[in-house]
Amino acid sequence: MRLAHWAVNAPLRPLLLAVLTASFVLPAQAADLITITRDALDNNAALASARSEYLGVEAGRDIVRGGLLPQINASGNVTHNQQYESQGSSQAGAGAGAGNVSAGDDRYNTASLTLEATQALYDEVTRRQVSQAERQIDQQVYLLAATEQQLLIDVASAYFDILRAYEVLEARLAQERAIGRQLEQAGEQFEVGLIAITEVEEARATFDQSRADRIAAESNLQVAFEALEQLTGQRYARIEALGDSMPIALPEPSSRDYWVEQALELNPQVLAQQAAIEVSRSGVDIARAGRLPTLQAFGNYQYGDSDIDGTTGNDSSSQVGISANLPIYTGGSTSASIRQGTYQLESSQYDFESQRRSSIQQVRSLYTQVSNDVETVEARQQAIVSNRSALEATRAGYEVGTRNIVDVLNAEQNLYNAIANYAEARYDYVVNLLSLRQQAGRLDVDAIEEVNAWLTGDEVNFTLPETSGNDRYEPALNIGAPPQPGT
Numbered sequence: 001m002r003l004a005h006w007a008v009n010a011p012l013r014p015l016l017l018a019v020l021t022a023s024f025v026l027p028a029q030a031a032d033l034i035t036i037t038r039d040a041l042d043n044n045a046a047l048a049s050a051r052s053e054y055l056g057v058e059a060g061r062d063i064v065r066g067g068l069l070p071q072i073n074a075s076g077n078v079t080h081n082q083q084y085e086s087q088g089s090s091q092a093g094a095g096a097g098a099g100n101v102s103a104g105d106d107r108y109n110t111a112s113l114t115l116e117a118t119q120a121l122y123d124e125v126t127r128r129q130v131s132q133a134e135r136q137i138d139q140q141v142y143l144l145a146a147t148e149q150q151l152l153i154d155v156a157s158a159y160f161d162i163l164r165a166y167e168v169l170e171a172r173l174a175q176e177r178a179i180g181r182q183l184e185q186a187g188e189q190f191e192v193g194l195i196a197i198t199e200v201e202e203a204r205a206t207f208d209q210s211r212a213d214r215i216a217a218e219s220n221l222q223v224a225f226e227a228l229e230q231l232t233g234q235r236y237a238r239i240e241a242l243g244d245s246m247p248i249a250l251p252e253p254s255s256r257d258y259w260v261e262q263a264l265e266l267n268p269q270v271l272a273q274q275a276a277i278e279v280s281r282s283g284v285d286i287a288r289a290g291r292l293p294t295l296q297a298f299g300n301y302q303y304g305d306s307d308i309d310g311t312t313g314n315d316s317s318s319q320v321g322i323s324a325n326l327p328i329y330t331g332g333s334t335s336a337s338i339r340q341g342t343y344q345l346e347s348s349q350y351d352f353e354s355q356r357r358s359s360i361q362q363v364r365s366l367y368t369q370v371s372n373d374v375e376t377v378e379a380r381q382q383a384i385v386s387n388r389s390a391l392e393a394t395r396a397g398y399e400v401g402t403r404n405i406v407d408v409l410n411a412e413q414n415l416y417n418a419i420a421n422y423a424e425a426r427y428d429y430v431v432n433l434l435s436l437r438q439q440a441g442r443l444d445v446d447a448i449e450e451v452n453a454w455l456t457g458d459e460v461n462f463t464l465p466e467t468s469g470n471d472r473y474e475p476a477l478n479i480g481a482p483p484q485p486g487t
Contacts, residue, residue: 030238030459033159034452036228037445040155041148043233050147057140061133067126069119076113081308082106108308116300121322123296124289132282139275146268149443151231156434156448158228160427163242165224166460167423169217175416176210179409183207186405199405206409225462236462243456248377248429251436256367259440263363266441270359273352280345287337293326359439366436373429380422387415430454 031039041047083106120126186203189195229235251259264270298321305314327334394411397403430451437443 030240030457031236032240032452032455033156034445034449036159036232036236036239037152037155037448039232039234040151041445044151044231045233047147047151050144054137054140054144057133057136061130061137064126064129064133067120068123068130071118073116074114075116076111078111079109081108081110106308108306110304110306110308112305113303114300115302116298118296118298121295121297123294124292125286125294128282128285128289132279132286135275135278135282139272139279142268142272142275146272149268149438149441152443152445152448153431153434153438155228155231156451157431158224158231159239160242160430162221162224162228162239163460164423164427165217165221166241168420169214169221171416171419171423172210172214172217175412176207176214178412178416179203179207179210182405182409182412189405195405202406203409206413210413221462238459238461240455241458241460242426242430243454246426246430246454248374248426250374251367251370251433256364259363259367259436260360262440262442263359264356267359267439268441270352270355271441273348273355276348277345277352280341280348284338284341284345287334287341290330290334290337291327293324295322295324297322363436363439366432366439369432370429370436373425373432377422377425377429380418380425383418384415384422387411387418391415 085106183200183203183206186195186200190197190200225236299319301316301318303314303316391408391411391414394403394407398405398408434443434447434451437447
């Protein structure tokens with residue numbers, strides 16, 4: 001049967017293979033930051049867990065509130081009864097040598113039904129438990145918002161870490177190629193007796209270091225892609241790059257105090273700790289309510305039926321009333337509960353103060369970092385220009401014999417380090433700016449869309465850059481002609 005099935009479907013196999021191959025070969029559209037962010041909001045496990053936890057807390061409120069609503073219960077049973085009796089007696093006397101023995105049994109059925117209904121009239125403990133559950137929902141709303149904002153910053157950081165790693169890798173590849181050419185040229189010069197072996201070894205050592213830097217950069221790129229996959233549950237082959245025209249400016253408004261005020265008013269972590277104080281205060285109220293009486297209305301109906309001794313008919317009864325309960329002495333547990341709740345309230349107040357101070361410090365630090373990043377990006381960009389000029393001057397000196405190969409190698413390393421540092425500074429600025437908005441409680445999808453507009457549409461592939469061919473660093477690969485004998 002399997003051979004027959006294979007023979008029938010054999011003509012379809014080339015077409016199927018072509019379709020499958022095309023699905024892998026055709027390039028997929030590069031994902032941008034907002035697309036990946038939405039994927040994370042839909043698929044992130046930590047955020048889904050936080051949403052479920054919120055719904056669970058909300059359901060807990062309904063559980064507690066049920067104690068203030070009517071309670072109706074019904075119970076009943078049907079029973080078959082069977083009794084066994086054995087009795088005997090004897091009398092002493094003439095002619096009475098044996099006793100009389102009688103035995104019998106009785107079988108009958110019974111049925112009963114009970115209906116009970118209660119309604120709390122005054123139950124301060126349950127009422128305050130409902131109030132506490134409401135405060136817990138408020139707290140969970142803030143915690144859910146904090147989880148969502150943390151996811152947004154994590155996705156953005158992972159996204160720009162990929163771009164950062166890619167640009168650094170491009171620089172390291174170009175550096176390795178340039179120093180590799182320098183090493184080849186040094187070997188040729190040594191062969192004809194123009195330089196000493198020490199300069200060859202210097203070039204070899206520098207080349208080995210550049211190779212190690214390139215390997216580390218490749219590893220960082222792979223790790224960065226995998227970190228993004230962990231957040232979204234999806235794999236991306238390519239993403240959009242950040243444009244060179246990205247605006248580098250101070251946060252608006254450019255006032256540190258404004259951002260601190262925003263954090264105290266909007267930061268979900270601060271608001272969650274503030275809500276935790278109200279939860280703890282409700283716990284103290286619940287403990288104190290344990291000294292108060294409870295009052296409830298009740299009603300019940302009972303029905304019974306039995307056919308014992310051939311009786312017919314049934315019995316029924318009903319009750320309606322009000323019951324009250326007043327705790328007089330509970331062994332000190334109520335007082336202990338009040339003390340415990342008071343300490344928990346005090347602890348939550350300290351936690352709030354700690355979170356408030358932490359948020360203020362983080363906002364101030366991030367604002368300072370963003371402000372410094374603006375100047376750092378400009379300085380790093382100028383450093384590329386300066387190091388490129390220094391490299392050109394060193395090459396010129398190398399050509400006329402006033403500089404040696406070690407000077408050229410150092411100048412090349414300085415240039416590529418400046419290029420890598422510039423990439424680091426740009427992405428530090430973007431991530432720190434988003435982190436500032438997170439600490440101020442102002443990081444949302446709209447903020448991500450603003451940053452997404454800075455992308456150019458150029459693609460960054462997970463495939464490692466080519467190790468040969470022209471690239472934007474090609475002009476820096478011209479290491480200059482070696483000095484000629486007699487110059």
